[in-house]
Amino acid sequence: MKRVALLGFSLESNGHAPVATEAEFRDYMWLEGEAFGRDIRSAAPESPPEIRGFVKEMDRHGPWTPVPILMTAGGASGPVDQRFFEDVVARMRAGLKAALPVDAVYLPEHGAATATGDDDPDATVFEMVREIVGPKVPVVATLDLHANCSQRMVDAVDVLIGYVTNPHVDMEERGVEAAEVVREMWAGMKPSSHFIKLPLIPPSITQNTDAGPYADILRYGKSKKDGDIVNVTILSGFTNGDTPKNGMSVVVSSRNGKAKAREVARDIATACWADRQRYVPEMMSLDDAVALSVKTGRNISLPPQLLADVADNPGGGGRGNTTWILKGLHGAKAEGVILGTFFDPPLAAEAHRLGEGAVFRARFNREETNALSEPYEAEAKILKLHDGACVGRRGIFAGRTMNLGPSALLEIGGLRQVVNSIRLQMLDTVYFEMFGVDIGAARTVVVKSRGHFRAAFDQWFPNERIHNIDVPGLNMPVLSRFGFKRCPRPIFPLDPEVTWAP
Numbered sequence: 001m002k003r004v005a006l007l008g009f010s011l012e013s014n015g016h017a018p019v020a021t022e023a024e025f026r027d028y029m030w031l032e033g034e035a036f037g038r039d040i041r042s043a044a045p046e047s048p049p050e051i052r053g054f055v056k057e058m059d060r061h062g063p064w065t066p067v068p069i070l071m072t073a074g075g076a077s078g079p080v081d082q083r084f085f086e087d088v089v090a091r092m093r094a095g096l097k098a099a100l101p102v103d104a105v106y107l108p109e110h111g112a113a114t115a116t117g118d119d120d121p122d123a124t125v126f127e128m129v130r131e132i133v134g135p136k137v138p139v140v141a142t143l144d145l146h147a148n149c150s151q152r153m154v155d156a157v158d159v160l161i162g163y164v165t166n167p168h169v170d171m172e173e174r175g176v177e178a179a180e181v182v183r184e185m186w187a188g189m190k191p192s193s194h195f196i197k198l199p200l201i202p203p204s205i206t207q208n209t210d211a212g213p214y215a216d217i218l219r220y221g222k223s224k225k226d227g228d229i230v231n232v233t234i235l236s237g238f239t240n241g242d243t244p245k246n247g248m249s250v251v252v253s254s255r256n257g258k259a260k261a262r263e264v265a266r267d268i269a270t271a272c273w274a275d276r277q278r279y280v281p282e283m284m285s286l287d288d289a290v291a292l293s294v295k296t297g298r299n300i301s302l303p304p305q306l307l308a309d310v311a312d313n314p315g316g317g318g319r320g321n322t323t324w325i326l327k328g329l330h331g332a333k334a335e336g337v338i339l340g341t342f343f344d345p346p347l348a349a350e351a352h353r354l355g356e357g358a359v360f361r362a363r364f365n366r367e368e369t370n371a372l373s374e375p376y377e378a379e380a381k382i383l384k385l386h387d388g389a390c391v392g393r394r395g396i397f398a399g400r401t402m403n404l405g406p407s408a409l410l411e412i413g414g415l416r417q418v419v420n421s422i423r424l425q426m427l428d429t430v431y432f433e434m435f436g437v438d439i440g441a442a443r444t445v446v447v448k449s450r451g452h453f454r455a456a457f458d459q460w461f462p463n464e465r466i467h468n469i470d471v472p473g474l475n476m477p478v479l480s481r482f483g484f485k486r487c488p489r490p491i492f493p494l495d496p497e498v499t500w501a502p
């Protein structure tokens with residue numbers, strides 16, 4: 001029976017966010033050895049959906065032996081602590097060596113990690129794997145489309161497969177594709193890849209794949225897939241990574257030699273570059289958002305609205321606790337508002353001490369140190385408490401086991417605010433529903449998310465009633481407001497005059 005090693009280190013590092021610690025990974029996802037093996041066979045796995053797809057596709061073709069080594073992920077954060085990262089690589093190395101011989105390796109990674117002492121941790125992991133298994137064993141990796149890809153990453157594996165949807169509803173499909181590539185390589189296929197990096201960092205909220213320039217270039221890339229092409233990957237990249245690896249990437253893998261891969265990659269990169277002026281973010285001011293919410297709360301005949309705090313998206317390394325929108329809506333006495341996850345462990349713990357029904361002075365951000373996460377105080381009633389364990393209901397993590405940590409639903413004037421203890425993006429309706437909140441009855445919904453919420457909240461909110469709010473945060477889409485330090489320059493749109501040719 002074929003033996004396939006499974007391992008991955010998954011992190012999206014925001015260059016403006018605080019260092020990602022071991023504790024964050026242990027809280028968010030840490031699956032090693034037997035526990036990892038049990039998880040991939042469970043009804044609601046914690047491991048990434050790509051693994052579910054990979055396992056399903058392998059199972060479809062008969063018996064095989066999964067060899068689970070170590071899968072860990074952090075919620076998007078800053079660069080990972082170097083000592084911890086080295087420990088992870090050492091554990092992976094020892095686990096993989098002990099598992100030899102293997103017939104393939106599958107790595108589901110995010111691809112936009114940085115470490116405090118390593119600019120390219122994803123490449124470090126891939127190269128470690130290649131060194132141990134040698135040049136002949138298929139090594140296939142899947143990447144988030146926000147990956148900041150490098151030549152080293154491309155060189156170390158046989159095929160890189162990026163997501164093609166944002167919100168990422170194709171994670172499982174990409175895992176299936178990875179299994180298909182592994183199986184084709186077992187049958188003798190020898191892929192060659194070509195990589196192109198563009199000096200282009202599109203703002204996060206211009207990277208949706210339902211419509212717009214990124215949707216168009218993905219469609220164009222797909223049209224280039226023929227019998228010679230194994231995979232076309234076009235990565236928008238993680239703009240706020242602020243790393244030497246910043247920039248959109250095109251990776252094409254061919255069954256028919258390097259020249260074919262290069263020709264197709266050049267063609268796609270040229271089309272992508274020609275369209276760069278279209279990556280312009282659309283935002284609504286806080287004043288307009290507050291006025292809209294107040295009006296909507298008072299007049300039941302108006303349709304409900306969704307306000308997205310895209311700048312404070314924990315899924316992009318935001319702290320998940322800025323108070324601009326909360327303050328604005330509370331101060332203006334907005335009604336019928338529900339606000340999703342606000343990361344504040346001390347406040348959640350206090351609510352659990354006081355109990356449901358208690359009225360108290362809620363002090364937000366009493367221990368937070370990031371300057372953008374300002375403190376706020378308001379009288380609040382504890383409506384409901386929860387231990388935070390849940391299974392995704394609707395959205396990109398539907399069916400997946402997740403954990404918010406000790407959590408509470410607070411009533412603050414006409415607002416109901418979810419407070420949680422593990423920092424994560426508001427991307428599933430269950431984060432409200434676990435508290436008995438009826439999302440369909442709310443007048444205004446506020447989420448700290450750049451865009452993944454769209455795959456969950458589309459049940460109630462078409463695009464025209466979703467507004468990206470222009471408030472400060474570690475993921476501000478207006479790039480000129482950040483002091484980029486490490487990303488290569490010149491780069492578009494920070495340097496509008498930059499030129500590029502294949």
Ligand SMILES: [Zn+2]
Pocket residue numbers: 144145146168
């Ligand atoms: Zn992503």
